[in-house]
Amino acid sequence: MSSAGHGYAGAPLAGPNPGARSETWLWIAQRASAALLGLCVLVHLVTIIYAVRHGLSGEAILARTRGNGVALAFYMLYVLAIAVHAPIGLRTLCHEWLGWRSASLNWFIAALALALFAFGLRAGWAVFLAPV
């Protein structure tokens, strides 16, 4: 991007906008993960309602998830969507409500995303490997 502007006399020229690319990619990630979440939440809700309606016990549910690659893949996707979506939204909240805009915020948000992903993975993995 060229920083030579076409400003009116006296008006500040449009200088380089360093955040343009990263903010746009965050926005795209936020929108894409939202679309994915819409689908995942729906499947998740249907699963819960099914389990409740059929009075499935914890053991009966684990019997279905144990070694179930499809369920594991689905929940990995779900966890990924959450780990992308939630931290980006929280970052905006921190900008606007707390005025926190320094680089430390990005580190905090990245750590949060990793933590969410790790905890989600652990949970998904646990029901996949559930001991008999």
Add this chain to the structure above:
Amino acid sequence: MKMLHVSVWRGGAGGEYRSYEVPRQESQSVLDVVTYIQRNIDPTLSYRFACRVGMCGACAMTVNGVARWTCRTHVAKVVKDDAIQIAPLANFPVVKDLVTDMREFFDKWARARGQFVPCATRRDAFAQVAADSPGRVAANAGIECIGCGVCYASCDVVSWNPDYLGPAALNRAWTLVNDVRDGARRERLAAVAGDAGCHACHTHLSCSERCPKDITPTASIAGLKRAVAVAALKGEL
């Protein structure tokens, strides 16, 4: 004679409201009221207007808490119990009384690359833009902006984030993004991206609700978000 109880902001940021009694008239506009005060009660009252017919965008003020163009706002529409309160526009620094400093507002138009950048020479033929082409239709929707600042005064994001370019500047950028004669699309999209630009908009629609010209800056900003995303995906940002 029926009187109107008018409370008007006097002074700078640390000023106060003062009360005036103004004769009520038929088809009276809020600008008429302010003008009456200045001509008949207190000549030191400062305010701004030019056209009186909704074209110049100079006369916007906060009337009973809502940003409006005062020359085309009838008293009858806003009066409550024979009283109105008139203040300078929110989100603008107050110079004095009802006059605000609009420099930052218009500097943001420049920062959003609100200037048309021609790319043809005198040897090129005139551009032919079909009236029903999608770009022309999109530009048309936002082109009648009079720069009054009502949208900017009504936007919460502007009050939270002073760097936010705001609805008017972004709407202007969107009309140019849709102008096939313009040669700075890429630079403009880069200028309006990010958390001081289109991505900061919360789609509150206050700007669109209040715009006296019935423009929908929210839609323009949504258009910019799409155009910026497409540019990013193509590696053109």
